[in-house]
Amino acid sequence: MTHLETELNNLKIELNEMWALVLSQVKASSEALINFDKDAASEILFREKMVDVYELKLDRDCENIIALYNPVASDLRLTLAIIRIVSNLERIADFAKGIAKFVVKSNRTTINPELIKVSKVEELLANAYAMLNDAKTALENENSRMAMSVFSKDTLLDEVTKESNGVIGEYILKHPEEIDEALNIHSITRKIERMGDHSNNIAEEIVFYIDAKVLKHNKAAKK
Numbered sequence: 001m002t003h004l005e006t007e008l009n010n011l012k013i014e015l016n017e018m019w020a021l022v023l024s025q026v027k028a029s030s031e032a033l034i035n036f037d038k039d040a041a042s043e044i045l046f047r048e049k050m051v052d053v054y055e056l057k058l059d060r061d062c063e064n065i066i067a068l069y070n071p072v073a074s075d076l077r078l079t080l081a082i083i084r085i086v087s088n089l090e091r092i093a094d095f096a097k098g099i100a101k102f103v104v105k106s107n108r109t110t111i112n113p114e115l116i117k118v119s120k121v122e123e124l125l126a127n128a129y130a131m132l133n134d135a136k137t138a139l140e141n142e143n144s145r146m147a148m149s150v151f152s153k154d155t156l157l158d159e160v161t162k163e164s165n166g167v168i169g170e171y172i173l174k175h176p177e178e179i180d181e182a183l184n185i186h187s188i189t190r191k192i193e194r195m196g197d198h199s200n201n202i203a204e205e206i207v208f209y210i211d212a213k214v215l216k217h218n219k220a221a222k223k
Contacts, residue, residue: 004069008078011061015082018054019136021047022093026132026195029096030125032103033188036111044100051093058086074209081209085139088198088205092132095191102184112181118171119185120164124192127157131199135206144210150203157196164189 001009025044032041062083065071071079116122131153138147165186172182204215 004065004071004075007061007065007069008071008075011058011065011079011082014054014058014061015085016136016140018051018058018086018089019132021051021054022089022096023129023132023136025051025093025096026125026129029099030122030129033099033111033125034116034122036103036106036109038104041100041103045097045104048093048097051090055086055090059083062086074212077209077212081205084205085202088201092195092198095195098191099188102188106184108181112178115168115171115178115182115185118167119189120160120167121185121189121192124157124160124164124189127153127160128192128195128199131157131196132202135199135202138203139206139209142210144207147203147206147210150199154196154200158193161189161193 025047028040028044031037032044062079065079066076131150134153135147135150138144138150168182168186168189172179175182201216207213207215
């Protein structure tokens, strides 16, 4: 194994560790919100620092590989893809942190289960988690077809989010006394939608690495 191969292998290991951490943050944010568990939410805020450490370390390692080994072809594509994947992972973790902050800072001790149900926020979080996990598996198996399946899941997530926003608006009209809580849930659904967008970006990078195809801003190619 060459020095470059060793460094790229180490990159993949570090990326998998960061990815697993971000997945755990997304899952924990769902559980903290549904159960309104302030201790669990506080733990998410604490672990966010670890995500940032991984981002800085992986960015630096990728830059060093490009500078020292001058990778070409698939090795270069992998290095560039990892730089962009790491950035998207960090943003997803930020949205999970945003959900946790809502739980921690809220004066409430619980959240209306009816509002959780009608907003489909639990379903949205499960879908966002599945997208991110599928993308991780796609990269591990170097399966571009699986990566591209994330695109259709993102479209579905957008549709459910749009439907949820309408339902939340109707809920506010029927329960004006709960407008603050409903608006907070609306903000959370937007965060989840953005999680999906970043998983979509990650899938694009995986296809770029495996197939040398640039799908960014190319809806026709994604279909």
